[in-house]
Amino acid sequence: MGRDLRIDYLKAMAIISVILLHSFKTDYENSILGPYHILQAVPVFLLLTGLNLVNSFERKKITNLIYFYSLDQIAKRLKRLLIPFTIVWIFQLYVLVSSSGHVLKIKEVFLTFIQGGWGPGSYFIPLILQVVFGLPLLYLWAKRNPMNMLIGTFIINFAFELYAYYSYMPNEIYRFIFLRYIFIIGLGVYMAFKPNWNKWFEIGTFVSLVYITAVHYYGFKPAVQPNWSSQNVYAYFWPYALVIFGLSRLKNTASSIAAKVMKTIGEASYHIFLTQMVYFWAFQPFPTMRILYGYPPTKLAFINIFLCLIFGVAFYYIEKLLFGKIKIISLLKSKKTAS
Template sequence: MVKRNDAIDTLKALAIISVIFVHGLSDVRLYKIFAPYYIWQAVPVFMVLMGYNAAQSFMRKNQTKLSRIFTPHYLMNKVRRIFLPFTCIWLLEVIIQYVHFENKDIKKLLTSYFEGGYGPGSYFIPIMIQATVIIPFLYIIMRKKPTRMMILLFFVSLFIDVMSYTLTIDGSLYRILIIRYLFALVLGIWYALKKSDIKVKGLIIPALVSFIYITAVYYYDWIGIVEKFWNSQHAPSYFYTLLIILVANNYLSIGRESPLEKLSLLIGRASFHIYLTQMFYFWCIHAYFSDLSGILYVFTFLTIPIVIGLLFYKLDIKWTKPNQTRKDKKSR
C-alpha cells in the first residue's frame, strides 16, 4: 500500500476550508483579507494536485501507454471515488427540488447531473470528470520532454482560453469546461515528472509574474485577453499556485500524534466529500443561519459542512471498502 503524503493531505484540508470561506464570506470581505493570494487559490490547488497525484501514480506503476492507463480498474476507481458520492448528493438535491421547491421539470432535473448538481462550486464536478480523462493524455505527451512540453502547453491552453473568449462561448457552458484549468493540470504533471529538479528559487520569477497578474486582475480590474468572470483563474496565475504547493510539500512538517494533526489529515482525505456537502449546505441550509453574525456565523458555516462531510466520507469508506475487497479477491 502506498504511503500517503501528509503534507499534501494537509494542503487539501486547507484548500477545502478555503472553498467554504469563499462561499461563506462576501466578496467585499474576501478582498479586504487579500483572499486572491490564498483563499481563492483553493480550486487551482486542487487542480494542480490532481495532475500531480495522477502522474505520480502512473510513474509508480510504470504506465507509459494509454492502453496501460485506461484499464477497467482505473475507470471503476474513478466511478467509485467521484460518481458514487456525487450521485448520492445529486439524488438528495433532486428530491428536494421536486418535493420542496416543486420543480417538476424532469428534463432539467436530469440535465443538472451533467452540470454538477446544485449549489455553489457545482461546476467542479464536471471539471473533475474531464480532468480524469485528459490527464493521461497530457502525461503521455509530457513524459519524455516535460519542460519543453510544459512551455508549449502553456501557450496551447492560453490559446484555447482566448479563443473561447473570442468566440463568446456561453458562460453557463464555459463554467463547466476545464479550459481555464488545463494548464493547472499541466503544471501538476510537470511537477511530478521533474520533482527532483524543481526548486523554490527556480519558481520565484514565474510565480512573481503570476502574483502580479493576480494583483492586476483582482485589484486593478485588468481584463486582458481572456474571460473575466473567473478573474485570475487562468493559465498565467498558476505558477504562483505551484509555488504554494512546492513550499508546502518541501517544508510543511506534519505529524500524526496530536488531535489537530489527525483532524487536518482526515479533512484532507475527505476533501471531496466535504466539497459535495458544502455545495448542498450553501444551496439549501445556509439561509436558515443567515441571521447569525461574527464568530458564531463563521463557526456555523465551517462546522456543519465539515462534520457532515466527514461522516459522509466515513460512510462511503465503510460501504465501498468491503465491496472493493470482495471484487479484488474474485479477480485473483
C-alpha cells in the first residue's frame, strides 16, 4: 500500500486552518462558526499523525519495542523534527537579539529551545516530539486490543484534565503536556486498525458537538483549562468525525493541478507551521507589519495564507535540497574512504 494522498489533503486543510486561526479575532472566528472547523486544526493534525505513523508501522510490520527506541530510529525522528525547527529558532534568536539588543543568558537560550521558540503555536514543537516518541507504546497497545487502548487513552486524558483544573496547573505548563491530546491521538491509532465509522461513536460526536456549541455560544464554563476549553477530551469525537468524513469524500489521486498543490502543502505542512509561527511572531518586533491587521478579515486571511504557504513550501524544498546534497556528499566520501 502506497502513500495515502487523502491524509496529505487533510493535513493541507489543517495547516491552512491554523493560519486562519491566527489571522482572525475571536468574535469573527465565532461568527463564521470557526469552533467547528478551523479551531479543530491541531486535534485533526494530531489524529492524522497517529493514523499516518501507525499505517507506516503496519507497512513495515514492526512490533519490536526495542526497534522503536533504538539509537538509529531516535536519531531519524529527531532529525526530521529538530533540523527545520533549529533553523527557525536560530533565525528568531538572531532577529530578537539584533532588533532589541537584548543579551540572552545560556539558560534562557536553552529554555527557549526546549519550549519551541517564539510565536503562536510554539508549544507544538515539544508537544509533537512527545507524541512521536509515545506513539509506539499506543501502537503496541492497540495491536493487542484497539478498543481497550481507546478506552485507556480516554481515561488518562479525562483524569489529566481534572488534575490540571483542580491543581490550578498554569497554562505555561499545561500547553506543553501531550496527555491533554492523548485521546485524539488514540483515536488516530484506533482509526488505523478500524478505519470504518463506528456507529457507537455517533453518541460521542453528538456530545462533542453539543459541548463545543455550549462553550463557544452559550457561555458554558466546564472544569477544564479555560484557554483550551473546546480542545480537550470532551470535544475530540468531533475532529474524529471530520477526518472520517474527509477520508470518505476525498480521492486517493492527484490528477488535477489543485490536487497536486494540496498534496505539496500537506507534505510541507510541518515547515509551513514553523513558517507561520515566525510570520505571526514578526508582528511584534516589526510594528510596520501590524498595518495588515487594518485590512478586512478576508483580505488579511488571503495575504497571510499566501505568504505563509509560499515561504513554507520554499523552506521545505530548500531544506530537502540542501540535506539531499549533504547526504550525497557524505556517501561519496564514504565510498572514497572504502576504496
